[in-house]
Amino acid sequence: MTAPRRRILALTGGVGGAKLALGLARMPDPGALTFLVNTGDDFEHLGLSICPDIDTLLYTLADEANPETGWGRRNESWRCLEALAEMGADTWFKLGDRDLATHLIRSAALRAGTPLTAVTAQLARALNVEHTILPMSDSRIATIIDTPLGELAFQHYFVRERCEPKVLGVRFEGSAAARMPEGLEALLADPALAGILICPSNPFVSIDPILAVPGLRAALAASNAPVVAVSPIIQGAAIKGPTAKMMAEMDVPRDAVTVARHYGSLLDGYIVDTSDAHLVAEVEALGITAVATPTLMLTLQDKINLAQAALDFLTSVSESTAS
Numbered sequence: 001m002t003a004p005r006r007r008i009l010a011l012t013g014g015v016g017g018a019k020l021a022l023g024l025a026r027m028p029d030p031g032a033l034t035f036l037v038n039t040g041d042d043f044e045h046l047g048l049s050i051c052p053d054i055d056t057l058l059y060t061l062a063d064e065a066n067p068e069t070g071w072g073r074r075n076e077s078w079r080c081l082e083a084l085a086e087m088g089a090d091t092w093f094k095l096g097d098r099d100l101a102t103h104l105i106r107s108a109a110l111r112a113g114t115p116l117t118a119v120t121a122q123l124a125r126a127l128n129v130e131h132t133i134l135p136m137s138d139s140r141i142a143t144i145i146d147t148p149l150g151e152l153a154f155q156h157y158f159v160r161e162r163c164e165p166k167v168l169g170v171r172f173e174g175s176a177a178a179r180m181p182e183g184l185e186a187l188l189a190d191p192a193l194a195g196i197l198i199c200p201s202n203p204f205v206s207i208d209p210i211l212a213v214p215g216l217r218a219a220l221a222a223s224n225a226p227v228v229a230v231s232p233i234i235q236g237a238a239i240k241g242p243t244a245k246m247m248a249e250m251d252v253p254r255d256a257v258t259v260a261r262h263y264g265s266l267l268d269g270y271i272v273d274t275s276d277a278h279l280v281a282e283v284e285a286l287g288i289t290a291v292a293t294p295t296l297m298l299t300l301q302d303k304i305n306l307a308q309a310a311l312d313f314l315t316s317v318s319e320s321t322a323s
């Protein structure tokens with residue numbers, strides 16, 4: 001009898017998480033990967049249902065991501081956006097012609113009553129993505145950022161206002177009534193599940209919305225598989241996006257330890273960058289096994305190396321908790 005294929009669950013937002021996701025998918029023997037993706041950034045624009053983090057992951061894994069912009073699809077053209085601008089429509093959210101195909105297919109399917117999980121699986125098949133991309137819920141959840149300008153829907157804060165307003169608070173509208181996606185509980189109970197990774201994504205607006213789905217955090221904690229996070233903060237700075245700015249605004253120390261403390265008892269293990277190796281002892285003082293390894297992912301090989309290091313660390317954490 002052949003052994004069941006090793007399974008890994010990875011929680012992720014968009015850009016930072018997708019880099020590690022690509023590393024995992026391009027490993028020589030990745031096993032079966034499931035990506036549990038933030039949908040708090042999802043929004044309706046010009047009548048279309050847009051899921052920025054799901055799309056970043058889909059395009060990255062399909063080798064369809066646009067290397068020039070860092071978002072959207074490669075080989076893109078902008079005829080529709082140009083026409084929208086000529087006709088006086090909102091163009092602060094850039095929609096390329098090829099990207100529009102994804103939003104049209106998704107919007108039509110959702111309108112016909114297909115759940116987001118099924119639509120996402122359909123898009124993954126269409127783009128030849130072999131791993132599973134699971135929205136954090138089929139229910140609609142919206143990340144709302146409280147700022148001195150008032151409450152802003154996430155994309156208004158992130159794209160239209162370029163993350164400039166101070167963050168006074170974050171809430172996840174619709175979260176209390178949301179349900180975990182089908183299949184997640186079965187995956188968490190599967191003995192072939194070798195580990196749960198929290199990608200180096202923004203903890204406050206990419207991972208927290210996932211953990212806010214009722215029962216989800218408890219289900220991860222109750223699983224026999226170890227939970228390991230990779231720090232999105234290197235030497236007190238974020239590689240991209242507002243993670244470090246948000247930490248400063250929340251008045252918490254801007255370092256990798258703060259992110260470990262934020263996830264708290266959920267974590268069995270934590271990976272910091274080699275340049276932050278001096279923080280390992282501080283993380284271990286929180287009762288979390290920690291390791292330092294290169295976590296800056298510039299090349300595909302960096303991504304594969306970090307994926308391999310994360311899976312090796314999951315194995316060692318798993319062995320030490322079992323003994």
Ligand code: GDP
Nearest residue numbers: 013014015016017201202206232238239243297
């Ligand atoms: P978003 O949904 O597009 O904002 O993306 P994520 O939340 O997934 O990722 C944003 C986070 O990724 C930021 O906190 C970045 O510091 C982090 N990040 C981006 N690139 C890297 C990298 O190469 N290494 C590490 N460790 N973190 C990264």
